[in-house]
Amino acid sequence: xxxxxxxxxxxxYLMSWLLWLFHEGFSLIGLDPNSGWTWTLSIIFVTIGVxxxxxxxxxxxxxxxxxxxxxxxxxxxxxxxxxxKKDQVSQQAMLAEQRALFKSHNTGMFSSCLPLLVQMPFFxxxxxxxxxxxxxxxxxxxxxxLSAAHVRSFDESKIxxxxxxxxxxxxxxSGNPNMAVIVVAIVMIxxxxxxxxxxQRQLMTKNMTKEALEGPFMRQQKMMMYILPLVFGIGGINFxxxxxxxxxxxxxxxxxxxxxxxxxxxxxxxxxEKELNIRxxxxxxxxxxKTRAQAEAEAAEAAEKAQAQQQQQQRQQPQRKNRxxx
Numbered sequence: 001x002x003x004x005x006x007x008x009x010x011x012x013y014l015m016s017w018l019l020w021l022f023h024e025g026f027s028l029i030g031l032d033p034n035s036g037w038t039w040t041l042s043i044i045f046v047t048i049g050v051x052x053x054x055x056x057x058x059x060x061x062x063x064x065x066x067x068x069x070x071x072x073x074x075x076x077x078x079x080x081x082x083x084x085k086k087d088q089v090s091q092q093a094m095l096a097e098q099r100a101l102f103k104s105h106n107t108g109m110f111s112s113c114l115p116l117l118v119q120m121p122f123f124x125x126x127x128x129x130x131x132x133x134x135x136x137x138x139x140x141x142x143x144x145x146l147s148a149a150h151v152r153s154f155d156e157s158k159i160x161x162x163x164x165x166x167x168x169x170x171x172x173x174s175g176n177p178n179m180a181v182i183v184v185a186i187v188m189i190x191x192x193x194x195x196x197x198x199x200q201r202q203l204m205t206k207n208m209t210k211e212a213l214e215g216p217f218m219r220q221q222k223m224m225m226y227i228l229p230l231v232f233g234i235g236g237i238n239f240x241x242x243x244x245x246x247x248x249x250x251x252x253x254x255x256x257x258x259x260x261x262x263x264x265x266x267x268x269x270x271x272x273e274k275e276l277n278i279r280x281x282x283x284x285x286x287x288x289x290k291t292r293a294q295a296e297a298e299a300a301e302a303a304e305k306a307q308a309q310q311q312q313q314q315r316q317q318p319q320r321k322n323r324x325x326x
Contacts, residue, residue, distance in 0.1 A: 011125035016144035018046045019129070023150070036157035036164055043164075043242055047249040050122050051257075057118055058257065066267055067107035072209070074101055119250070130154075130242045133165040154242075160184050164242035181241065188244035189236040193229040195251035199258055200225040207262045209269040 022042040027033040031041070078101065082094040129143050137155035142148045155165045161180030168185035171178045204221060236244060266272030266288075277287045 008121060008125050008128065011121045012128055013144045015046065015050075015122060015126045016129050016146045018049055019043065019126075020145050020150060022046060022049075034153045034157060036159040039154055039157045039164055039242065040159055040245055043245050044249045046126075047246050047253065050119075051250060051253045054118065055257075062261060062265075064107045071101055071107070123247070126246055127239070127243055130165060130240045130246075131167075133240075137165075159241070162241055164245075165240050167240050168237040184241055185237070185239075185244065188241065188248055189233055192236060192244060192248040192251055193233040195248065195255050196232060197225065197229045199251065199255045200228070202255075202262065203258060206272045206275075207258075207267050207270050209267060 019042050022045045023033065023039060026038050026041055031038040075098070078094065078097055082090055085091070085094075129146070132143060133151050133155045136143050136148070136151045140148050141151070143151055146154070155163065157164055158180075160183075162178065162184040163181070166178065166181045166185075168182060168189075171181040171185075200221075204225065232247070236247075239247070262272045263276070266276055268288075273288060280287060
């Protein structure tokens with residue numbers, strides 16, 4: 001635990017400093033520094049700042065996902081090659097060829113999980129900051145970059161009657177449950193889980209090729225689509241309201257970011273790309289990735305082939321059947 005705390009310390013200072021920075025900024029423009037909505041806005045803008053900084057990593061994730069989809073046919077051939085071979089030598093050979101295949105396409109099995117893994121230090125650091133505000137407030141102590149006064153302000157701030165430092169489990173175990181905390185926590189947990197599930201479902205239904213949908217990792221991705229929201233939903237009952245706000249805002253950012261990618265930069269061969277090309281055709285634009293000259297040349301070639309086939313069909317005369325004379 002000491003080693004983990006040592007690793008998280010710089011992240012904890014960074015997240016608490018960003019929280020302090022935005023809180024001070026909103027206070028300077030006239031918002032009540034002790035209001036839960038001021039702190040809520042601060043949390044949301046911390047989320048935006050962190051996620052904006054991760055955009056290059058998100059772009060890398062997109063490239064990795066598309067590389068993974070492109071190698072699906074080769075993965076199926078590899079599986080067919082070793083089908084029924086359960087001995088250790090065959091299994092090791094298959095894994096070696098699979099690793100070589102991933103390396104040649106500059107991707108890996110867990111490349112799509114990288115942004116989530118990178119977020120984790122920020123998430124856990126903010127979790128430790130927000131989950132210890134009540135204890136630090138009672139001891140009149142600061143937390144990382146937050147002074148004792150800021151900690152007290154955050155601990156006492158409320159939205160809809162629920163403190164940002166309260167948790168669903170905490171209020172149930174207090175002996176005097178606060179219904180405002182219960183309702184706000186449930187709403188936030190549902191929003192967090194629903195946004196995460198819809199993000200993954202949208203990716204699988206619109207921005208994946210037919211080969212990827214039939215690939216060997218599709219079953220795992222479907223399982224993750226249900227398992228991850230379930231894990232976060234169960235874990236959410238221990239999250240402070242402020243942390244639920246952060247995670248929901250982060251999920252909504254991911255959803256919006258993905259919707260933009262699906263609409264304007266879809267995976268080649270996916271349903272989203274077909275829909276984009278239909279919209280481009282309606283505007284008189286060539287398909288994605290092609291110049292107008294290339295599109296016109298392909299259209300002319302397709303028209304010539306169709307005309308040639310039609311002429312060939314016209315030359316072929318139906319054969320008459322010989323009739324016997326009565």
